[in-house]
Amino acid sequence: MSEPTQNEVLDTEPTHHSEHIVSPKVYGVIFGALLLGTAITVIASYLELGIFNPIVALAIACIKAVLVILFFMHVKYSSRLTKLTVAAGFFTFIVLITMSMTDYISRAWGLW
Amino acid sequence: MDSQAIATQPEHGHEEHPPYLRHHFATVEQQRETASFGMWLFLLTEIMFFGGLFTAYLIYRNWYYPAFVAGSHQLSIFLGTLNTAVLICSSFTMAMGVHAAEMKWRKPLVGWLLATIFLGCVFLGVKAVEYHEKWEKHHVPGLNFSTQDFTHPSAQYKEEPPLPPDMAAKTQVYFSLYFAMTGMHALHMIIGVSILLVLVVRAWAGAYTAGHMTTIENFGLYWHFVDIVWIFLFPLLYLISRHQ
Numbered sequence: 001m002s003e004p005t006q007n008e009v010l011d012t013e014p015t016h017h018s019e020h021i022v023s024p025k026v027y028g029v030i031f032g033a034l035l036l037g038t039a040i041t042v043i044a045s046y047l048e049l050g051i052f053n054p055i056v057a058l059a060i061a062c063i064k065a066v067l068v069i070l071f072f073m074h075v076k077y078s079s080r081l082t083k084l085t086v087a088a089g090f091f092t093f094i095v096l097i098t099m100s101m102t103d104y105i106s107r108a109w110g111l112w
Numbered sequence: 113m114d115s116q117a118i119a120t121q122p123e124h125g126h127e128e129h130p131p132y133l134r135h136h137f138a139t140v141e142q143q144r145e146t147a148s149f150g151m152w153l154f155l156l157t158e159i160m161f162f163g164g165l166f167t168a169y170l171i172y173r174n175w176y177y178p179a180f181v182a183g184s185h186q187l188s189i190f191l192g193t194l195n196t197a198v199l200i201c202s203s204f205t206m207a208m209g210v211h212a213a214e215m216k217w218r219k220p221l222v223g224w225l226l227a228t229i230f231l232g233c234v235f236l237g238v239k240a241v242e243y244h245e246k247w248e249k250h251h252v253p254g255l256n257f258s259t260q261d262f263t264h265p266s267a268q269y270k271e272e273p274p275l276p277p278d279m280a281a282k283t284q285v286y287f288s289l290y291f292a293m294t295g296m297h298a299l300h301m302i303i304g305v306s307i308l309l310v311l312v313v314r315a316w317a318g319a320y321t322a323g324h325m326t327t328i329e330n331f332g333l334y335w336h337f338v339d340i341v342w343i344f345l346f347p348l349l350y351l352i353s354r355h356q
Binding site (some may be wrong): 021022023025030031038046054057058059073078092098101 | 149152153155156163164167170173174189193196200201203206211213214247329332333339343344346354
């Protein structure tokens with residue numbers, strides 16, 4: 001067996017980014033899905049859903065954001081390093097928001 | 113970004129590499145991965161930055177919900193939806209621009225970038241119309257604000273219940289957040305369009321279709337990020353309880 005070349009070694013690393021060109025067809029489908037999501041979120045805001053109005057609005061926004069991140073921003077086709085970086089960022093953001101909200105919710109704890 | 117200047121310095125004679133590959137990277141792929149990683153770290157700081165604004169919004173919305181509903185109903189849902197569509201279109205044209213750069217098509221790349229600039233300017237134009245309307249209706253906190261529309265709803269909004277004066281004053285919190293969030297977003301758009309103008313000139317000269325296109329790819333990440341911020345701003349600012 002011959003020594004692996006430098007490129008072959010790099011190919012096995014978690015930072016390896018395999019060359020992948022996303023086809024315009026995929027962009028077109030995601031584009032359509034984003035416009036559809038916009039239409040749905042506007043229609044849903046006119047319906048009486050009680051406490052589910054903001055939940056539905058945020059759920060649709062999250063789905064749209066995930067579509068943009070995965071396909072337009074190529075994260076679906078990126079290396080594990082990039083995926084981990086993006087996931088860590090959003091996870092940290094959710095932790096910070098949750099901790100802020102637990103503070104505000106519990107400020108008047110037991111006073112009512 | 114300026115790999116040409118560094119890579120063509122004469123002092124390193126060993127190991128040949130193309131001019132667009134910086135000396136300290138083993139492969140173009142590694143260089144691209146490094147640049148992309150750095151860009152994502154920058155975008156994470158941006159998430160934290162806008163995240164602070166979103167958290168402030170969340171807390172005040174829970175405290176002063178009726179004021180947020182009344183304030184939100186003053187926004188034009190048509191213009192908001194139009195701008196959302198325009199921004200999604202601009203994200204699509206930017207994605208197609210990245211594709212053109214990957215395929216090393218110079219003229220299509222310039223075309224898609226110009227389309228992105230155009231759509232970005234349309235977005236900013238619509239935003240300016242909205243801001244102007246806010247000014248005329250005295251809804252700009254700190255500069256030109258009156259609670260008149262909320263304590264005594266005009267005939268145009270007569271289905272709106274009038275707010276008590278203390279809650280009506282809190283609509284300023286809503287409009288402050290509205291201007292802070294859409295204003296910061298618009299600033300990002302202005303910066304984005306400015307960078308795009310430079311990219312178009314350089315793309316026309318063939319800077320991104322000869323060697324690598326990391327700059328275009330990373331700018332695409334920035335542009336899509338700005339789009340994502342708007343995807344959240346739109347339902348949160350424009351669509352609060354439209355059914356009421």
